[in-house]
Amino acid sequence: MSNNSNHSYVKEVAERGVRAYRLLRSYDDDACVNLHHGDCVIPPHPVIRNALREVADKMEIWRETKRGGISVELNRYRVGSLMIMPELREAILDDFSKSMPSTFNRTNAVVHIGGGVTQLVAALFNHFRQSNDIILMFAPTYGAFLCAALTVCSNIRLVKPTSNGQITPEHIEKALDECPEAKGIFLINPNNPTGQYFRKEELEKIAHLIIERDLIVITDEVVHKLVLDTNNKFISMASIEVDGKSMFERTITLRSVSKDHGLAALRLGYAIGSEELMNTVRISWFTYATSFNIDDLAQYLAFIALSYTPDEYYKFQQDLLRCHSDIVITFVEDINRRASYEALKAEQVSAGMFQIIDLSGLRGKLYNETILDDDHVLCELLLQDGKNGVGFFPASCGGYDPRDMKLRLTLSSPEQDISLGMKRLDDFVQKVLRFN
Numbered sequence: 001m002s003n004n005s006n007h008s009y010v011k012e013v014a015e016r017g018v019r020a021y022r023l024l025r026s027y028d029d030d031a032c033v034n035l036h037h038g039d040c041v042i043p044p045h046p047v048i049r050n051a052l053r054e055v056a057d058k059m060e061i062w063r064e065t066k067r068g069g070i071s072v073e074l075n076r077y078r079v080g081s082l083m084i085m086p087e088l089r090e091a092i093l094d095d096f097s098k099s100m101p102s103t104f105n106r107t108n109a110v111v112h113i114g115g116g117v118t119q120l121v122a123a124l125f126n127h128f129r130q131s132n133d134i135i136l137m138f139a140p141t142y143g144a145f146l147c148a149a150l151t152v153c154s155n156i157r158l159v160k161p162t163s164n165g166q167i168t169p170e171h172i173e174k175a176l177d178e179c180p181e182a183k184g185i186f187l188i189n190p191n192n193p194t195g196q197y198f199r200k201e202e203l204e205k206i207a208h209l210i211i212e213r214d215l216i217v218i219t220d221e222v223v224h225k226l227v228l229d230t231n232n233k234f235i236s237m238a239s240i241e242v243d244g245k246s247m248f249e250r251t252i253t254l255r256s257v258s259k260d261h262g263l264a265a266l267r268l269g270y271a272i273g274s275e276e277l278m279n280t281v282r283i284s285w286f287t288y289a290t291s292f293n294i295d296d297l298a299q300y301l302a303f304i305a306l307s308y309t310p311d312e313y314y315k316f317q318q319d320l321l322r323c324h325s326d327i328v329i330t331f332v333e334d335i336n337r338r339a340s341y342e343a344l345k346a347e348q349v350s351a352g353m354f355q356i357i358d359l360s361g362l363r364g365k366l367y368n369e370t371i372l373d374d375d376h377v378l379c380e381l382l383l384q385d386g387k388n389g390v391g392f393f394p395a396s397c398g399g400y401d402p403r404d405m406k407l408r409l410t411l412s413s414p415e416q417d418i419s420l421g422m423k424r425l426d427d428f429v430q431k432v433l434r435f436n
């Protein structure tokens, strides 16, 4: 893909996202069921609420608080700061170490914090614009990253999706062959919206490619605790070793408390990498410039979330997401059975909070004199002017072809919303099939 056609692909996909958000937002106050949001359905664990109460009680003094015997001096961090609380740094590294081999030496790790993974991605892209380096991203991806790249005029390449949306080592190798000047690759593991996460053999194959070509990897692991497939555990790219070489040296891992702790509003993400690698990328330059960076309250709550959320909380989220995916699939099977036609397709989700529903079975059919030929049109019609409507997110906003007619449903929505939304989708499908 030439530079120009790549830029227009990135722009086109980013613009689809902005257009979809604008459309969906305009129905937020209506009787429409919102199945397009990106929030967690479970409130943060009570440890967060208790910590907030504790801080609120001390607001006047605003000096220190104690949790589990650790005293945190809040007044040192009263204003937003580039500094990371030592306690938070340790909590991040404790959590990260769980994904790493026992030989992992955390003294060599550098941690940066930012306003969520999204701000850190913008910071990294800004760095790569300055260093004139190309990073390869793979569709389907999280659309906000494309807006971040365009905002900082970064030279990222967005590689078109494979026919089933799966990103394979072979797909990555081909993209690297076509762009030998690339400095590195950007992986979302597990992916939004597909939920794909890489198996050990795949990570090793990708690691070989990276080491062989002397590249780096940026890996977004924002939903790594939300793995639903009990047969395959999540493996972090940074933990991979091939031929005695550790991928930690070449990997910047991005995580946040947004998704797996239900704290998206907290705006706290972190980037972890080896000192050698992190010293070559200018992250603070951007985070300092765009906000003065992360305030003490957000740091304290992130510290609590990472240190004290019990494993049962994540398990509860996983069970709920799995159960919601089952509900969607049962609806899809029922709808098709009643229509005696495969109007919809949906597969069991392996990780993350999203379910893709493929409506390509309706492609070319008419609804209210409108031809159903792309996912934005579908999305708009399903909103039904706010009456008995349902809001899904068009999957083309992550890089799928709009004609694939894929919609993204948020599995972390309340069960009653999922059932009502699927019922409304059912009514829509039956109407379309009756008229055609």
Ligand SMILES: Cc1ncc(COP(=O)(O)O)c(C=O)c1O
Pocket (backbone or CB within 6 Å): 038, 115, 116, 117, 118, 119, 142, 188, 191, 192, 220, 222, 255, 256, 257, 258, 264, 268, 269
């Ligand atoms: C893959 C992925 N990365 C990052 C984010 C946003 O993370 P943060 O809230 O930390 O900016 C999202 C939000 O949906 C996401 O899906």
